[in-house]
Amino acid sequence: MSASVLFDAPGPKARVRNLIYSVAGSIGLVALIAWVCYRLYDKGQFAGELWDIFNYAGIRQNIFDALLSTLKVFALAGVFSLAFAVVLCVARLSDHKPVRWVAVVFIDLFRSIPLLITIFALWVGILGDMTPMWALVLGLTIYNGCVQAEVLRAGVNAVPKGQVEAAYALGLRKTQVTASVLFPQAVRSMLPSIISQLVVTLKDTSLGYIILYPELLYSARLIANNTPVGGVYPTVQTVIVFGAIYIGLCLVLAWLAKFVEQRGRRSKAGIVPTAAEQPEEVAAPGDVAKPSDVSKD
Amino acid sequence: MNVLLDNLALFREGFLGTLWLTVVSALLALVLGLVIAGFRVSPVPPLRIFGTLWVNVLRNTPLTLLFLVAFFVVPKVLFPGVDSFILAVCACGFYTSSFVAEAVRSGINTVPMGQAEAARAIGMTFTQTMRIVVLPQATRTVVPPMSSIFIALTKNTAIAGAFDNVDLFNIQKTLSNDGYDIAVIFVWITLGYLIITYAINGLFRLLENRLEVAR
Numbered sequence: 001m002s003a004s005v006l007f008d009a010p011g012p013k014a015r016v017r018n019l020i021y022s023v024a025g026s027i028g029l030v031a032l033i034a035w036v037c038y039r040l041y042d043k044g045q046f047a048g049e050l051w052d053i054f055n056y057a058g059i060r061q062n063i064f065d066a067l068l069s070t071l072k073v074f075a076l077a078g079v080f081s082l083a084f085a086v087v088l089c090v091a092r093l094s095d096h097k098p099v100r101w102v103a104v105v106f107i108d109l110f111r112s113i114p115l116l117i118t119i120f121a122l123w124v125g126i127l128g129d130m131t132p133m134w135a136l137v138l139g140l141t142i143y144n145g146c147v148q149a150e151v152l153r154a155g156v157n158a159v160p161k162g163q164v165e166a167a168y169a170l171g172l173r174k175t176q177v178t179a180s181v182l183f184p185q186a187v188r189s190m191l192p193s194i195i196s197q198l199v200v201t202l203k204d205t206s207l208g209y210i211i212l213y214p215e216l217l218y219s220a221r222l223i224a225n226n227t228p229v230g231g232v233y234p235t236v237q238t239v240i241v242f243g244a245i246y247i248g249l250c251l252v253l254a255w256l257a258k259f260v261e262q263r264g265r266r267s268k269a270g271i272v273p274t275a276a277e278q279p280e281e282v283a284a285p286g287d288v289a290k291p292s293d294v295s296k297d
Numbered sequence: 298m299n300v301l302l303d304n305l306a307l308f309r310e311g312f313l314g315t316l317w318l319t320v321v322s323a324l325l326a327l328v329l330g331l332v333i334a335g336f337r338v339s340p341v342p343p344l345r346i347f348g349t350l351w352v353n354v355l356r357n358t359p360l361t362l363l364f365l366v367a368f369f370v371v372p373k374v375l376f377p378g379v380d381s382f383i384l385a386v387c388a389c390g391f392y393t394s395s396f397v398a399e400a401v402r403s404g405i406n407t408v409p410m411g412q413a414e415a416a417r418a419i420g421m422t423f424t425q426t427m428r429i430v431v432l433p434q435a436t437r438t439v440v441p442p443m444s445s446i447f448i449a450l451t452k453n454t455a456i457a458g459a460f461d462n463v464d465l466f467n468i469q470k471t472l473s474n475d476g477y478d479i480a481v482i483f484v485w486i487t488l489g490y491l492i493i494t495y496a497i498n499g500l501f502r503l504l505e506n507r508l509e510v511a512r
Contacts, residue, residue: 010340018340025343036375043374112494113487114452116459117466121483124473199357206359210459217361224369235369243362250357 040236050234053227054241066219067245073133073205073215077140078198084145089152090178107146115143116207123211132213136205144201151193155186191264195257199250206246216242300477301485307468312489314464318385318454319493323447325390330397337402340423348398355395360453363388368460385457393450400446404439405431437508444501448494455490465489 010018040046053059091103110118119139122130130138159182167177187194209217220242224235301308336348355363367388372379408431416426458466465486472482 014340021341022343025341025347029343029347039375045374112448112452112491114455114466114490116452116455117483117487117490120466120469121479124479126480126483203357203359206361207456209361209365210456217359217365221365236374239362239366239370243358243366246359246362247354247357251353254357 044232045236047229047232049229050232050237053223053229053234053237059223059227062219062223063216063241063245066214066216069133069213070202070205070208070215073136073140073208073213074202076137077144077201077205080137080141081144081148081201082194084141085148085152086183088145088149089156092149092153093156093178095174103149107149110142110146111150115139115204116210118142119207119211132208132211135211136208136213136215139207140201140204143204144197147197147200148194151190151197152183152186155190156182158189159185188264192257192261195253195260199253199257202250202253203246216245300472300481304468304472304475307471308465308485308489310463311465311468311486312492314462314467315451315454315458315489316493318382318389318457318462318464319447319451322386322389322393322454323450325386326393326397326446326450329390329394330401333394333398334401334405335427337398338405338427352395352398355392356399358392360388360392360456363392364456364460381460381462385454385460385462389450389454389457392453393446396446396449397443400439400442401435403442404435407438408434440501440505440508444498447497447501451490451493451497 044050054063088103088107091099092107094100094103119135122139123132123135163181163185164177167181172180205215206217208215209221212218214222220238224233224238227234333348333351336344337352339345339348364385367384368381371384371387412430412434413426416430421429454464455466458464458468461467469479469482469486473479
């Protein structure tokens with residue numbers, strides 16, 4: 001149902017009313033923005049010197065290094081979590097009860113523990129000494145691996161049953177069925193959801209700030225604290241710049257998910273990818289994603 | 298076991314801190330999310346643009362960055378001297394409101410088109426259509442994703458603890474300074490979070506069963 005179904009083509013009265021709302025809404029918005037800008041201006045945050053710090057080669061190098069370390073953690077965590085997800089998903093779908101139960105408990109447990117606590121516990125040394133980077137990577141891997149495993153499982157369950165039966169009838173073994181029939185289709189249909197979860201992974205790398213790993217956010221704080229200009233700390237400026245970087249990165253990934261989804265929709269292979277925005281915040285304990293949850297379209 | 302019994306008061310304070318923060322920011326997120334979702338389907342273009350911007354910006358910003366803004370920029374520039382709890386509620390609530398708005402909007406989209414058309418045909422206004430016809434039906438599809446959103450919110454409040462808001466995550470600092478075994482501390486803290494998340498899960502199961510109708 002598109003928004004336009006909810007209201008009629010406006011008549012003369014409604015047009016006037018909508019115009020009034022539009023004007024009032026615009027004025028309200030502009031006033032809000034103007035007020036924020038005024039407060040920023042009032043506190044001297046728009047002074048050129050404060051923004052000039054981004055012209056220093058050192059600061060630029062800092063931002064670049066921070067971006068690299070964020071991307072490094074993201075890449076490692078992304079790859080590891082996907083690999084881990086495949087393992088967990090296979091275990092979750094295993095024919096052996098004990099293996100299945102271990103996977104269920106593991107997935108449920110780590111999906112319900114706050115990611116920050118996992119990362120922090122790893123950092124303070126529950127599993128022995130660990131650099132902040134590996135604590136972050138490992139924490140992200142465990143959490144996102146669990147979420148991606150459930151996404152994959154929903155994809156596997158969405159593959160029509162007849163295909164598995166046909167594969168068995170042809171004499172394929174279970175490994176072959178999983179590897180050559182189920183997973184390729186599951187990955188393909190779940191690709192948009194997988195990428196959306198990667199956006200979450202990217203956002204969660206910012207938790208490195210709390211365990212003092214020098215990624216983007218931590219560097220933002222360092223820059224803000226170490227380059228006072230005339231006694232003023234450029235917190236606002238760095239937050240705006242680094243926020244823009246984060247939003248840019250996430251939007252690129254989200255756009256990729258949308259693109260993959262639309263491309264899949266055009267294809268004639270008969271595997272319909274899920275809507276890109278589904279698993280943004282999958283989190284429920286004991287909430288087992290049913291295939292019907294994910295494959296509604 | 299001693300860690301819990303010796304510090305029962307501290308654990309209680311932390312648990313209530315997390316619970317309180319979760320409940321208040323959930324309410325804020327719910328109200329704001331509904332309003333923003335309303336904006337996004339409304340006939341007024343500036344409000345639609347505002348809703349879209351709100352959702353896209355907040356959903357693509359890491360929560361830690363929002364906390365940074367809330368704790369270091371807002372008190373400095375906009376509202377000096379605000380309580381850290383209110384700042385934490387704002388950060389969590391605003392962030393979650395964008396997810397609520399999206400869930401509500403997709404819930405609205407699942408209500409069959411004919412319903413809204415019928416409502417319009419009998420002369421209901423936009424507000425009436427939404428309030429009497431569309432939203433009550435959207436509620437049913439929105440409840441399951443909403444439970445995931447609020448559970449995620451509970452987990453996200455841990456970040457507030459890292460910014461010196463008193464909650465379950467925050468008390469580990471005091472406890473590890475007192476020299477207790479870090480692994481045991483985390484077991485109890487995790488248990489605290491599990492209690493809240495499972496309670497939310499159960500509550501929403503109940504709600505789902507209540508709202509369920511034979512179709």
